[in-house]
Amino acid sequence: MTALSSAQEELLFSRTLLLEDLDEAALSRLRQSRVLVIGAGGLGCPVALYLAAGGVGHLHWVDGDLVNLSNLPRQVLFGPADEGQPKVLVGAAALGRLAPQCQVQASAVQADAHNLPDWIAEADLVVDCTDQFETRQLINRLCHRLGRRLVMASVIQWSGQLLLLDPLDPTAGCYACLFDPTTQQADAACGAFGVFSTAAGLVGLMQAHEALKWLAGLPVQTGLLRLVDSRSLEIQAVRVLRHSGCSVCAGRPAGL
Numbered sequence: 001m002t003a004l005s006s007a008q009e010e011l012l013f014s015r016t017l018l019l020e021d022l023d024e025a026a027l028s029r030l031r032q033s034r035v036l037v038i039g040a041g042g043l044g045c046p047v048a049l050y051l052a053a054g055g056v057g058h059l060h061w062v063d064g065d066l067v068n069l070s071n072l073p074r075q076v077l078f079g080p081a082d083e084g085q086p087k088v089l090v091g092a093a094a095l096g097r098l099a100p101q102c103q104v105q106a107s108a109v110q111a112d113a114h115n116l117p118d119w120i121a122e123a124d125l126v127v128d129c130t131d132q133f134e135t136r137q138l139i140n141r142l143c144h145r146l147g148r149r150l151v152m153a154s155v156i157q158w159s160g161q162l163l164l165l166d167p168l169d170p171t172a173g174c175y176a177c178l179f180d181p182t183t184q185q186a187d188a189a190c191g192a193f194g195v196f197s198t199a200a201g202l203v204g205l206m207q208a209h210e211a212l213k214w215l216a217g218l219p220v221q222t223g224l225l226r227l228v229d230s231r232s233l234e235i236q237a238v239r240v241l242r243h244s245g246c247s248v249c250a251g252r253p254a255g256l
C-alpha cells in the first residue's frame with residue numbers, strides 16, 4: 001500500500017497520533033479503509049486530496065469529465081496544462097506525488113447503474129461529490145441496499161449542504177426521504193448559477209473531515225442535513241427522519 005518506509009509513515013502521522021482521542025487503532029482503521037469518491041469537481045478535489053493525505057489507505061476515484069479552464073478556481077489539483085485531460089487521471093497523478101502512502105485507483109468513466117453496485121460493495125464508505133439529482137438518488141439507493149455509509153454534499157453559489165447517512169440506523173431517513181426521487185428536480189449546475197471557489201472547498205473539506213472521523217471510529221452525527229451559508233459562515237441543521245412512504249428505506253432494512 002505504501003511508497004514510504006514504516007519510519008516515514010510513523011513521522012508522517014505523528015501529529016495525528018498526538019491527538020488524545022485518536023490512537024494507533026484508529027489510525028490503523030483509517031489506513032486499512034477503502035473509500036469510493038464519486039465526482040472530481042469542486043467537492044471531489046478537496047475530498048480526494050484530504051482523504052489521501054489524511055490517512056485513508058485506498059481511494060477509488062470515479063469521474064468521466066475532462067479538465068476545463070473554468071474548473072480551476074475550485075478544482076485545485078488541476079492546472080492549465082491539464083486542460084482536456086481526464087480529471088481523475090490528472091488528480092490521481094497529483095495524489096501520487098502529494099500522498100504516496102495512499103493507493104489511488106482512478107476510473108475515468110461516468111458513474112452509473114452498471115458500474116456503481118460493484119464499486120460501492122467494495123468500499124467501506126462512499127463520498128458523493130456529484131452534481132446530478134438522478135446520480136445522487138442512485139448512489140443513495142445502492143448505499144442503502146448494500147449497507148454502506150454515505151457522505152453526501154452539494155454546493156452552489158455561496159451555499160452548501162452536507163448529509164451523513166448510516167443505512168444501519170433504523171430510525172434515520174435517507175436522501176430519498178428528503179427529496180422524492182419521482183419528482184422532477186432541476187440540477188443546480190455551477191455552469192448555470194455560478195459557485196464561489198472556497199465555498200466548494202469549505203463544503204468539500206467538511207465532507208473529508210466527517211469521512212475521516214467516521215472511518216477512524218470517532219463519533220459523527222448521521223441523519224442530519226447541514227445547511228452551510230458560506231457568506232455568514234452560519235450552519236443550520238435539520239434532522240432527516242425516515243419517511244413512511246420512502247421508496248428506498250421505508251420498511252426495508254439496509255443490506256437487503
Ligand SMILES: [Zn+2]
Nearest residue numbers: 174177246249
Ligand atoms: Zn428514505
